[in-house]
Amino acid sequence: MLSKAGTRLMQGNEACAEGAIAAGLRFFAGYPITPSTEIAEELALLLPKVGGKFIQMEDEIASISAIIGASLAGAKSMTATSGPGFSLKQEGIGFASYTEVPCVIVNVQRVGPSTGVPTAPAQGDVMQARWGTHGDHPIIVLCPSSVAETFTLIIEAFNISERWRIPVIFLMDEVVAHMREKVVVPDVSQIKLVERPRPQVAPDQYLPYAAGEDLVPPMADFGSGYRYHVTGLTHDQTGFPTTKAPEVGALARRLDAKMKRAAPHVTFVDELLVDDAEVAIFAYGVTARAAAKAVRDARAQGLKAGLIKAKTLWPFPSEHVRRVAERARAIVVPEMNMGQLVLEVERASAGRAKVAGLSRVDAEPITPDEILARLREV
């Protein structure tokens, strides 16, 4: 059922699908894979009801390619997958990033590499989400830790992707995807939606990759009379290939500058009791919930603990980490991987605080007690 405003029990994957539609999603192409399958199932039911299109493609590469095409034609587009499929989509993600095509790629993380444990949670794709495709490229990665947050954060994912013409990776984990929780669904007409910038000039004056002051070029819908060329080759302002050094360099530098311009607007972090924290935790996804419990338990035992919960993983929220590192003795980074963002936390704290990882890679989520024990050690 498409959500009416009100309070409901919802599964994480269901909240992802319904939040996406509330954000304006009208085209989904995908190849179902555990633990993301319910997203495709839900959208196959819901999209036709809002005049949208659902296509089950022949594979993951076709899926990412299809959503890029649909986005070029003006539709808000999304695909959903898990680790093995995410690997396959990397080429298309690079294309979308370089050609500045807004789109949302959901990756519900499971144990990997390769086929791994399809039904069990992990957080092993954090670095792949940032650097999975080749070349310097702008990308934004968001990560929810509850079902309710999945609903609201996927709406941000679409808004950000449209506003900045940067692909957004929506990095979930199996626990958040499969559990059911209370969601207060807002009145859809009250949700703030963002549209990509569209050209204000006549078709014959349109330069598809000429950006104004905000570094985001206006984007015309294919089929609307604006004829232009899109290529994964390095391109000039007309969209046609170029190998001229000044133009090649200018594109790379504009994309980098655009990402930096966007960063403060796309960085979402929740802080819990960090102001007087002697020891802090940096956590994301379902692990952040065990961390929140560990903070409360530590405080009850007289240890002043705090939590930086990152909802944006990339661009990495360095400034938040740096501020906390100035006061805290140590920062613990629990992750369901062998240590990925712990290295970023180390970089951002730059020796101000001791940084200690906590890895769990046995297909089970990290418990509050494990984090509490680590807080006592550091």
Add this chain to the structure above:
Amino acid sequence: MRKEVRLSGSGGQGLILAGIILAEAVIHDGHEVVQTQSYGPEARGGASRAEVIIADEAIDYPKVGTPDVVLVMSQEACNKYARQVKPGGMVVVDETNVKTVPDVEEARVVRLPITDIARHEAGRQVTANMVALGALVGIAGLATPEAAERAVRERVPKGTEDLNLKAFRLGMKRAREALGAT
């Protein structure tokens, strides 16, 4: 207040649906809730498990540690989970399927022929999950009967509401009688 509930048995007994309905009842009652379940091959034919956490405030860690209430609807589930109950908690046993209950110290064990009640009194064996849900609501104080009945009505397939509510009410009544007798 934080109450952890584990519903366990075999695949096909409808325990995940019972967990979802219980969670929806908790929302109708105005509390916070998280429902999780076991995935994978064990969900098909083998052991099946649904878990529900009920609380007054936001639930941080969403996994069940030591459950306050355990429902066991198969011998295998009973062997695995009955003894994990919290001291002072409650184990509800479907004695149609469970012949031996391990020693559970410091917790109350309530035996009820859940599957037989579904088959012979409600009229359909598939309603055993609703009999079990009624039992849990009746004696474990997890949700109000009104909220649970509303949740049953809203979730079960159209046309089966009366059958499922009958099973639910039978479970509630028989569990209360059984609790009185222990």
